[in-house]
Amino acid sequence: MGIKLLCLLIATVLTAYYIYSPLPENVEDRWKLMLIGAVFRTLDHVGSVANKLGLAHHMDVMMSLTSFEQTPPTSDEKVTVTDTEFNGVPVRLYIPKGQPDSLKRAMIYIHGGGWCLGSAAMQPYDLLSRRTSETLNAVVVSVEYRLAPKHHFPAQFEDVFTVAKYFLQSSVLEQYNVDASRVCVAGDSAGGNLAAAVAQQVLRDPGVKIKFKIQVLIYPALQTIDLDLPSYRDNANMLILPKSLMVRFWSEYFTTDMSLNRAMEANQHVPAELSHLFKFANWSHWLPERFKKGHVYTKPVYGNSELGKKYPGFLDPRAAPLLVDESKLRGLPLTYVITCQYDVLRDDGLMYVSRLREAGVNVIHQHENTVHGAVMFSTGPLILTVGEKMANDYIEWLNKNL
Numbered sequence: 001m002g003i004k005l006l007c008l009l010i011a012t013v014l015t016a017y018y019i020y021s022p023l024p025e026n027v028e029d030r031w032k033l034m035l036i037g038a039v040f041r042t043l044d045h046v047g048s049v050a051n052k053l054g055l056a057h058h059m060d061v062m063m064s065l066t067s068f069e070q071t072p073p074t075s076d077e078k079v080t081v082t083d084t085e086f087n088g089v090p091v092r093l094y095i096p097k098g099q100p101d102s103l104k105r106a107m108i109y110i111h112g113g114g115w116c117l118g119s120a121a122m123q124p125y126d127l128l129s130r131r132t133s134e135t136l137n138a139v140v141v142s143v144e145y146r147l148a149p150k151h152h153f154p155a156q157f158e159d160v161f162t163v164a165k166y167f168l169q170s171s172v173l174e175q176y177n178v179d180a181s182r183v184c185v186a187g188d189s190a191g192g193n194l195a196a197a198v199a200q201q202v203l204r205d206p207g208v209k210i211k212f213k214i215q216v217l218i219y220p221a222l223q224t225i226d227l228d229l230p231s232y233r234d235n236a237n238m239l240i241l242p243k244s245l246m247v248r249f250w251s252e253y254f255t256t257d258m259s260l261n262r263a264m265e266a267n268q269h270v271p272a273e274l275s276h277l278f279k280f281a282n283w284s285h286w287l288p289e290r291f292k293k294g295h296v297y298t299k300p301v302y303g304n305s306e307l308g309k310k311y312p313g314f315l316d317p318r319a320a321p322l323l324v325d326e327s328k329l330r331g332l333p334l335t336y337v338i339t340c341q342y343d344v345l346r347d348d349g350l351m352y353v354s355r356l357r358e359a360g361v362n363v364i365h366q367h368e369n370t371v372h373g374a375v376m377f378s379t380g381p382l383i384l385t386v387g388e389k390m391a392n393d394y395i396e397w398l399n400k401n402l
Contacts (some may be wrong), residue, residue, distance in 0.1 A: 023239070026369045028385045033371060037067070037239030044245055050079055059116040059149055059252060066113070069122040078134045082122075083144075087166040089159045090144035092120040095176065098348035103179040105138040105402050108389070110198075112189030112218075112373070114249030115156050116148045124376045128391065135395050136402065139176045141167055145194070148252045153313040160194045160299035161201055174344055184214035184333075184402050188375055189241075189345070190249070192220025196321040196352070203331055214402055216336045216394065217307070219372055222348040223281045223322040224250055227266040230283060230295040231346035238342050241372040246344050246378060253319065254311045256344040268301050271308035274315055275300065280323045286351040291306045322352055336364045336397055338390060343372040366393060 023030050047061035073081040073092060080095045096104065109132070111118045111125050119125070120142035133140045145159035164185065166172060173180050186200075187195035199215040202208050227247060236243040244265070251261035263269035270277070279285075284297035308315070317324045335356055339349035353365045368374065370386040377384040378391035 005204060014153060020106075024369070027342065027371070032377075032382050032384060033239055036377065037371075040240050051085055057149055057256075058248065059147075064121050065118055066117050069124070070119060071121055071123045071126050073121075077131050081126075081130065083190050086141065086163045089163050091122075091163060092126070092129070092142040092144065094129050094140040094142070094350065096133045096137045096139070098134070099137055100177075102137065103182075103184040105136050105179055105184075106167070106173070106176070107132060107136075107140045107180040107183070107398075107402075108167060108185045108195075108198075109140055110145070110160055110187030110191035110194045111142065111184070112187065112191045113147070114246070115153070115190045115193075115253040116249060118190075119145045124379065127372060127379045128375070131329060131391075132179045132395060132398070136399055138402070139178055152255060153253050153319050154316070156190075157197055157318045160198050164198050164202055164285075165205075165208055168208055170210065173210070176229075180210045182213055182402055183210065184398070185212050185214060185222070186214075186216035186218070188218035189372065190221055190253075192217040192349075193222060193319075193321065196222060197318045198218055199332060200317065200324065200328060202322055204328070212333045213286055214334050214336065214398070215332065216398070217349065217352070218338045218368075218375055218390075218394070219340050219343055219345050220337070220349055220352070221246070221250075221345050222319045222320065222352050223389075224264075225270055225277055225281050226267065226283070226300065227264055228349040229281075230287070231348075232344045233295065234340050234343045235346070238344065239371050241344055243344050250314070254314050257311075260307055260311055260314070263303050265309055268303040269307055270300060270303055270315070271305040272302040273305065275302065277315060277323050280325070280355070281351060283347055283351060286354045287347055287349060288354070291347065291350060322348065322355065326355070326359045329356055329361060332356065332359075332361045334362045334364075334401065335400075336366070336394070338366045338368065338371055338375075338394070341367065341369045345372060356388075364397065366390070 043062045047058035050056040050061050051058040073083045075081050082093050129140045129142045143160050143163050146155045185195045232243050247264045337349050337353050339346050353363050356363045374387040375390050378387040
């Protein structure tokens with residue numbers, strides 16, 4: 001009996017040790033976050049081992065979380081939900097049943113997951129889209145874009161842009177009884193990246209006559225040129241999205257060749273001939289002062305030119321929408337940006353806010369003392385207080401402005 005108790009005690013201590021992660025004092029729901037972080041960390045570790053042993057690709061293992069949370073398209077008394085295609089691209093479509101004869105607002109939503117994971121059918125995204133449709137009396141188009149490593153850039157961008165071009169046609173908007181002046185694009189994390197890139201492309205494309213009224217970027221990934229920003233340094237080992245995983249997402253977006261991953265990890269992936277792009281993401285200029293504290297900007301260390309020639313997409317503005325000059329930002333729609341203090345992607349969002357304002361774009365910025373991905377936990381058994389608040393603020397702001 002004593003041996004059993006000792007084994008139980010050891011197992012309990014080891015489990016608690018694995019789950020426990022130090023978090024800043026001002027972070028709410030600490031143990032819930034630690035549990036969520038342990039799940040992500042486990043999948044990441046198992047994926048790494050499986051990849052090294054040749055049993056499965058790293059991202060295929062992590063996709064198990066996506067599969068676990070898949071939900072069928074289920075309509076209710078307030079919203080009709082269907083899986084369909086827009087110009088060959090799968091989408092999950094939400095149509096509100098209230099006020100059937102009134103003109104509706106509309107949103108194109110793009111899920112996160114590092115361009116490798118996630119799905120419009122995941123329960124958190126399904127619930128958020130359903131709530132958006134019901135509360136705003138809005139048609140919501142949630143895009144099921146292709147994923148890496150099976151499909152690399154620009155496949156993800158092309159899928160989302162294809163949906164946007166199709167939906168923004170007068171005839172299509174009329175079919176769904178949508179007010180053409182009240183359409184927005186939104187996304188979180190990698191979806192925020194795609195939303196920002198598509199908003200820029202729609203603005204410049206003369207073939208798209210109807211433009212977005214609003215873009216919403218929830219803790220977006222926006223640049224590939226400097227992966228040693230203060231936010232990457234401060235949050236390198238933070239829960240849910242540590243630097244190593246974010247770098248892996250970035251590199252997998254473009255190739256399964258691990259040489260790009262290693263170069264990005266060392267922040268030595270940009271060839272000298274593209275050094276002019278650094279000014280667009282120079283955090284010593286674009287970051288607010290309080291986020292520079294304790295950090296010194298150093299000049300970039302240039303990398304192998306062959307990587308730039310082999311995988312030119314990693315500095316393409318369609319993949320890194322921060323890396324455009326001011327003229328490409330002017331005229332972008334009213335923008336709502338959410339950033340999180342304890343997130344490697346924090347400074348991407350902060351710099352984009354600064355650059356958009358410099359270009360004359362009206363920007364509303366919300367900053368929260370939490371980790372990456374909090375909005376995903378605004379419902380369900382592991383609901384986070386801050387995630388619920390962020391989702392409520394997001395819906396309320398849209399209801400007033402869209």
